[in-house]
Amino acid sequence: MRNIFLSLILIALMAFPLTFVFAAGEVAIYTGITQWIGKAEADEQAEICVGMLDDAGITNTWYDSDGDAGALADWMESATGDGGLDICVLYGDLPPEIYPEGNSQTDGSIAETFIETTDGDTFINHADYMFWGLAGRNREGGLQNMMDIDGIVMWDDDTPMTVTAEGKAISPTLTDFASDRPFHIDQLEGDWEIEISLAQNDDGTRADPIIVRDGNLGRLIPVIQTASGDEPKGAIAAEIIIWLMSTTPVEPAGKLSTTWGELKAVQ
Amino acid sequence: MRFSEVRILFVLLILTLFAFACHERASSPLVGPLPIQTITTPKDEAVMVYVPAGEFLMGTSDADIEHFKEIFPLRDIARFNNERPQRSVFVDAFYIDKYEVTNEQYKRFLAETGYVPKQYLDYPPHNEPNFPAPVLEWEDAVAYANWAGKRLPTEAEWEKAARGTDGRHWPWGNEWDGTRLSGNDGTGLKDGYKETAPVGQFPQGASPYGAHDMAGNLWEWVSDWYDPNYYRTSPPNVNPKGPQTGDGHVLKGGGWAENLDFTRCASRLGGNPGSLLRGFRCAIDTPLVE
Numbered sequence: 067m068r069n070i071f072l073s074l075i076l077i078a079l080m081a082f083p084l085t086f087v088f089a090a091g092e093v094a095i096y097t098g099i100t101q102w103i104g105k106a107e108a109d110e111q112a113e114i115c116v117g118m119l120d121d122a123g124i125t126n127t128w129y130d131s132d133g134d135a136g137a138l139a140d141w142m143e144s145a146t147g148d149g150g151l152d153i154c155v156l157y158g159d160l161p162p163e164i165y166p167e168g169n170s171q172t173d174g175s176i177a178e179t180f181i182e183t184t185d186g187d188t189f190i191n192h193a194d195y196m197f198w199g200l201a202g203r204n205r206e207g208g209l210q211n212m213m214d215i216d217g218i219v220m221w222d223d224d225t226p227m228t229v230t231a232e233g234k235a236i237s238p239t240l241t242d243f244a245s246d247r248p249f250h251i252d253q254l255e256g257d258w259e260i261e262i263s264l265a266q267n268d269d270g271t272r273a274d275p276i277i278v279r280d281g282n283l284g285r286l287i288p289v290i291q292t293a294s295g296d297e298p299k300g301a302i303a304a305e306i307i308i309w310l311m312s313t314t315p316v317e318p319a320g321k322l323s324t325t326w327g328e329l330k331a332v333q
Numbered sequence: 334m335r336f337s338e339v340r341i342l343f344v345l346l347i348l349t350l351f352a353f354a355c356h357e358r359a360s361s362p363l364v365g366p367l368p369i370q371t372i373t374t375p376k377d378e379a380v381m382v383y384v385p386a387g388e389f390l391m392g393t394s395d396a397d398i399e400h401f402k403e404i405f406p407l408r409d410i411a412r413f414n415n416e417r418p419q420r421s422v423f424v425d426a427f428y429i430d431k432y433e434v435t436n437e438q439y440k441r442f443l444a445e446t447g448y449v450p451k452q453y454l455d456y457p458p459h460n461e462p463n464f465p466a467p468v469l470e471w472e473d474a475v476a477y478a479n480w481a482g483k484r485l486p487t488e489a490e491w492e493k494a495a496r497g498t499d500g501r502h503w504p505w506g507n508e509w510d511g512t513r514l515s516g517n518d519g520t521g522l523k524d525g526y527k528e529t530a531p532v533g534q535f536p537q538g539a540s541p542y543g544a545h546d547m548a549g550n551l552w553e554w555v556s557d558w559y560d561p562n563y564y565r566t567s568p569p570n571v572n573p574k575g576p577q578t579g580d581g582h583v584l585k586g587g588g589w590a591e592n593l594d595f596t597r598c599a600s601r602l603g604g605n606p607g608s609l610l611r612g613f614r615c616a617i618d619t620p621l622v623e
Binding site for chain 1: 591
């Protein structure tokens with residue numbers, strides 16, 4: 067019995083560092099509807115992202131059909147508040163299944179609830195204006211409602227982005243480029259703050275990619291918001307996800323205490 | 334003069350000639366204003382401009398790419414691969430709508446036929462009568478063209494109507510000028526319109542044949558299927574009609590919200606990329622009206 071107990075202790079100690087390698091979260095990638103990037107190009111980038119996440123051992127699900135939006139909504143509801151860092155990657159569209167179209171639910175949508183827990187759950191967006199919606203179904207209101215910041219926009223074509231030192235460290239694939247829908251740092255309000263700016267303009271008012279966080283709640287990460295699929299969006303997103311998950315500690319309440327509790331029960 | 338000095342002068346001469354050669358495209362003379370011939374078609378009361386038969390430069394050359402490196406320094410050059418190589422293309426004479434099809438025209442078509450479009454954005458701020466009709470599905474544009482007794486232009490026809498014969502980047506010339514097109518940032522601060530603009534508001538940006546709004550406002554459908562590699566497959570140089578199939582249909586001209594490099598005449602996009610607001614203009618063969 068004592069040997070069994072010691073073995074369990076050993077296994078627990080071996081598992082301890084592993085739990086810090088990746089937060090116990092998952093990644094969902096949606097390319098069912100794409101905007102400012104063709105479906106084929108988005109799928110190509112998503113495939114690259116999936117491959118890199120697989121190699122890193124990060125659990126991920128790729129929803130590649132427009133009929134998958136319901137399944138994405140189910141995934142998001144189950145991931146919300148589960149104690150793990152979960153990340154949803156969009157290619158320019160925010161499906162109405164998670165954010166009712168026309169800003170008809172300005173608060174409490176599945177998408178907004180997803181980023182309003184201390185899990186730190188995250189939206190990554192490529193290509194078009196974040197949360198604009200197909201054919202402008204949400205327009206500027208999508209981003210404004212999701213962030214609860216009136217007036218925040220994502221205009222400014224061709225804004226030069228220079229990779230920061232942090233950006234180079236987190237995403238070796240990222241190079242200087244021109245963003246068409248950069249994040250407007252100077253419009254952040256409330257508890258929203260910059261976590262890491264990976265690339266930004268000279269005066270530091272626009273950034274892309276950037277990780278912004280709502281206090282200790284969720285995050286938004288615009289990543290290469292340009293029309294077309296020429297830039298390595300998928301690889302850069304994967305590098306950011308791997309970095310984010312590897313630096314986010316697992317909630318002790320959800321993992322280690324449970325392990326120790328089970329050990330004590332055995333004892 | 335010593336031999337070494339002669340050699341230095343020779344090298345300088347070569348370098349000067351090389352510099353001129355590198356800037357051939359940017360500094361080559363543009364064809365001046367052309368006589369503009371128009372007709373008005375009865376069904377949709379659209380003014381059309383005449384584009385004579387002949388050759389023009391279609392696509393993007395190596396010299397253009399060198400120029401793009403200067404004017405779009407942070408753009409991945411791969412973005413322009415689907416426009417290469419440039420080639421000389423002959424198209425028969427044709428007429429093309431002077432303006433993009435408007436909401437007024439498109440709604441007349443819907444009223445007369447009872448046609449139910451798959452995706453026509455009939456809501457503000459896009460649906461004013463004299464604004465270009467945002468017709469997001471290619472089939473809905475073809476249906477209108479059929480009703481009007483017309484057709485969508487081929488990509489070659491569209492590009493010739495936009496840039497003329499001298500290979501210019503934009504309908505007005507080789508230098509970017511944001512005052513010559515409907516292109517803004519959603520604030521209305523650039524051209525006075527928050528998003529799209531009424532057709533024909535920028536006559537200073539008209540093409541050599543007198544077609545308006547061929548850069549900016551709405552992306553425009555053409556009849557060709559889209560294949561990014563099509564130009565590299567040695568397509569026909571006489572009245573090309575595009576590949577047999579592809580990833581959606583070609584969109585040309587850029588839109589109100591897209592960056593300046595997409596508004597070039599040679600720019601081409603496929604794959605039905607979501608939220609891009611697109612419309613169209615029609616063409617007809619000349620024998621039908623002559």
